[in-house]
Amino acid sequence: MPFSAEDLVANPKFILTLRFHAGRMRDMFDAGPRLARLLASQQRWLLTQTAYALAMERDPADPASGFTAVRLTGEITSLKVASRNTVLSFIEELLTYRFIAYEPGAERRRPRHFEPAEISHQAIFGWLVSNLGALDLVDGGSRAAHVEAHPELVRILQPRIARNCLRDPLWRDPAEHVGLFLWNDAGSLIVDHLVSRMDVEGDDPKHVIVGHVDSRALAADFMISRTHLQRLFAKAAQQGCIGWETSERKPLLWMSRSFLEQYSQWQAIKFAYVDEAFQWGTR
Numbered sequence: 001m002p003f004s005a006e007d008l009v010a011n012p013k014f015i016l017t018l019r020f021h022a023g024r025m026r027d028m029f030d031a032g033p034r035l036a037r038l039l040a041s042q043q044r045w046l047l048t049q050t051a052y053a054l055a056m057e058r059d060p061a062d063p064a065s066g067f068t069a070v071r072l073t074g075e076i077t078s079l080k081v082a083s084r085n086t087v088l089s090f091i092e093e094l095l096t097y098r099f100i101a102y103e104p105g106a107e108r109r110r111p112r113h114f115e116p117a118e119i120s121h122q123a124i125f126g127w128l129v130s131n132l133g134a135l136d137l138v139d140g141g142s143r144a145a146h147v148e149a150h151p152e153l154v155r156i157l158q159p160r161i162a163r164n165c166l167r168d169p170l171w172r173d174p175a176e177h178v179g180l181f182l183w184n185d186a187g188s189l190i191v192d193h194l195v196s197r198m199d200v201e202g203d204d205p206k207h208v209i210v211g212h213v214d215s216r217a218l219a220a221d222f223m224i225s226r227t228h229l230q231r232l233f234a235k236a237a238q239q240g241c242i243g244w245e246t247s248e249r250k251p252l253l254w255m256s257r258s259f260l261e262q263y264s265q266w267q268a269i270k271f272a273y274v275d276e277a278f279q280w281g282t283r
Helices: 005-010 014-031 033-039 042-056 069-078 084-096 118-139 143-149 151-167 176-182 187-196 215-221 226-238 257-281
Strands: 100-102 114-116 207-211 242-245 252-256
Touching (some): 005 257, 014 033, 014 257, 042 084, 042 114, 042 151, 084 100, 084 114, 118 143, 118 151, 143 151, 176 226, 176 257, 215 226, 226 242
Antiparallel strands (some): 100 114, 242 252
16 A cells, blocks of 8 residues: 555654655755756746656657647646746746757647657656655665666656646645745755755754755855845744754754644655555556
8 A cells, every 4th residue: 555645744754755855856956956956946846747747648649649838838827837938938948958859850840749858867767766765764665676677667657646746736736834935946956955954863842953054055056046045044934934043153044843844744745646656557
């Protein structure tokens, strides 16, 4: 039986999966910042995962299938995730940085079909393996190793995960405090950075220590303005999501337990869909 979201949140090991996956996403950014920014906000995550799912569902015998501008726009705008212009700009960005290409011979055909470049396949595969590896930390499973041994499974698993997440309003529209970060530019990257550094051994009932955070260096790292980052931190602090322990020589940033709980509940939805897809695709 796959884990439910409730199972995961209730499991004391789940916090380790969150830190593990956040660390892997941080490593992915370090390895390819431009590509990792495709998952840097909730809107871009939904756009990227939906586009890839459409590409994986391509059936050469069905001209209407696959990743086209019309199909991606229809999927995204029907759920009010983004406007038509945002979707078209996103596709242009993918083409500009060669994360996608036209299918051979599709440049002059209508509709134009796109296919992911090899670097995009590698990124989605890495994302999937990270999620599976995080789940393995909960129960000692071997999901990640299985998919690494059978990489073709990504074509089966990813569309199911992406569509389940896209259709679930609890995942699609994160709760207020999580959404404060995730609907912001590079917000997912910022949260991943904080979660990857949290002290899971701490016993403070209200706070989880992250450590010293250099906002200037972090903003430069994530290719955002320092002003943007400071405003985001200030708004999160006003809402009690984060704060600073000032008794040390260098102020230590903390996340509130309530924010971490809300974040855990949101992430558990996706991890449950990942586990369900794995169980379904490998039975």
